Amino acid sequence: MHSERVASRSAEPRDPRDSREPRNGSPQPDAVSLAIIEQLQEDGRRPYAAIGKAVGLSEAAVRQRVQKLLDQGVMQIVAVTDPLTVGFRRQAMVGINADGDLEPVADALTAMPEVEYVVMTAGSFDILAEIVCEDDDHLLDVINKRIRVLPGVRSTESFVYLKLKKQTYMWGTR
Amino acid sequence: MHSERVASRSAEPRDPRDSREPRNGSPQPDAVSLAIIEQLQEDGRRPYAAIGKAVGLSEAAVRQRVQKLLDQGVMQIVAVTDPLTVGFRRQAMVGINADGDLEPVADALTAMPEVEYVVMTAGSFDILAEIVCEDDDHLLDVINKRIRVLPGVRSTESFVYLKLKKQTYMWGTR
DNA sequence: TCCCAGTCTGCGGATTTCGCAGTTATGGGA
DNA sequence: TCCCATAACTGCGAAATCCGCAGACTGGGA
Numbered sequence A, B: 001m002h003s004e005r006v007a008s009r010s011a012e013p014r015d016p017r018d019s020r021e022p023r024n025g026s027p028q029p030d031a032v033s034l035a036i037i038e039q040l041q042e043d044g045r046r047p048y049a050a051i052g053k054a055v056g057l058s059e060a061a062v063r064q065r066v067q068k069l070l071d072q073g074v075m076q077i078v079a080v081t082d083p084l085t086v087g088f089r090r091q092a093m094v095g096i097n098a099d100g101d102l103e104p105v106a107d108a109l110t111a112m113p114e115v116e117y118v119v120m121t122a123g124s125f126d127i128l129a130e131i132v133c134e135d136d137d138h139l140l141d142v143i144n145k146r147i148r149v150l151p152g153v154r155s156t157e158s159f160v161y162l163k164l165k166k167q168t169y170m171w172g173t174r
Numbered sequence C: 001t002c003c004c005a006g007t008c009t010g011c012g013g014a015t016t017t018c019g020c021a022g023t024t025a026t027g028g029g030a
Numbered sequence D: 001t002c003c004c005a006t007a008a009c010t011g012c013g014a015a016a017t018c019c020g021c022a023g024a025c026t027g028g029g030a
Helices: A031-042 A048-055 A059-072 A103-110 A136-147 B031-042 B048-055 B059-072 B103-110 B136-147
Strands: A075-081 A090-098 A115-122 A127-133 A153-167 B075-081 B090-098 B115-122 B127-133 B153-167
Touching (some): A031 A048, A031 A059, A031 A075, A031 B075, A075 B031, A090 B115, A103 A127, A103 B153, A127 A136, A136 A153, B031 B048, B059 B075, B090 B103, B090 B136, B103 B115
Antiparallel strands (some): A090 A153, A115 B153, B115 B127
């Protein structure tokens, strides 16, 4: 039954456009690793043997690949919740405009524990940051006293969450 | 096998104001369950026995509570990645303004596989939606042909992702 | 007081994880 | 082309974990 071995490594094209991605040294996962990630996006606790059966590898091989993906930071296996249902009362997306290099601003945001998500964007905001707080006072404090005073920050605009409708991590499976 | 459940939580079928819930089924997990969630936010594969030691319960009790949290849709255990590092080339946040009831618009967005995140907000956008696509054409198609034509949608504004700086799921631990 | 539903504990048996040694494939370099 | 170093995969036994179940405990409500 080895007639159909999955092209496991560099035998496969691995996408011609991946020439630039030298950023953090984390290479593009190949097709098999993507399949493993998909399995774990469906159920983060799925046994390695079951994953192996699905992607055509032995249990040990899956285990080694998962460990490598975790070590490289390509993937994390975690519990996710809707913060609004577990005690956090105020959540907001904040659009930020800043002068000059955005990196220091983004790094400062990243360092804040209330900030869960930071992304640099093209468009009328330079940075989007998602904030999770316990109440209005807390939220106001973070935005007003900690974000708006960061060097370079020119303006902010806040979008307070009213209801989370969808939160998926299964983009690979469609 | 494992619990194949977990998946079908996207549309949030539960009404937040539902009246009948015995005790623990409430939208507010108790302190012990929150502690369990925190453990699993650090490592989604942490053994039940280790969690039990950390929160002061037996292995079996932890297992039962985790299963209930999963069944209730309070929490999911999944693999998360930065889509930009695993093959998806274009990602964007889209701010949407619409007329009248926003629910149908939000539901339509929720039904789209490229839409990973939908939240109704207060502020100059009514809805924020995060979109994951394979390339520019795909992204344009989703925004232009599928979102902007939804009944009630008045306008959209897109923020294309340049670099994801932070993505955390450990708000509980601080 | 009795009953009931919900939760916890303890405990085997089944399953999974883990570490390791051996084998195979890949990519250069001489 | 040959050969070696590295990386990846497999198989397997031991240890750890998961899982289902039965019994005990608890806090209301009738």
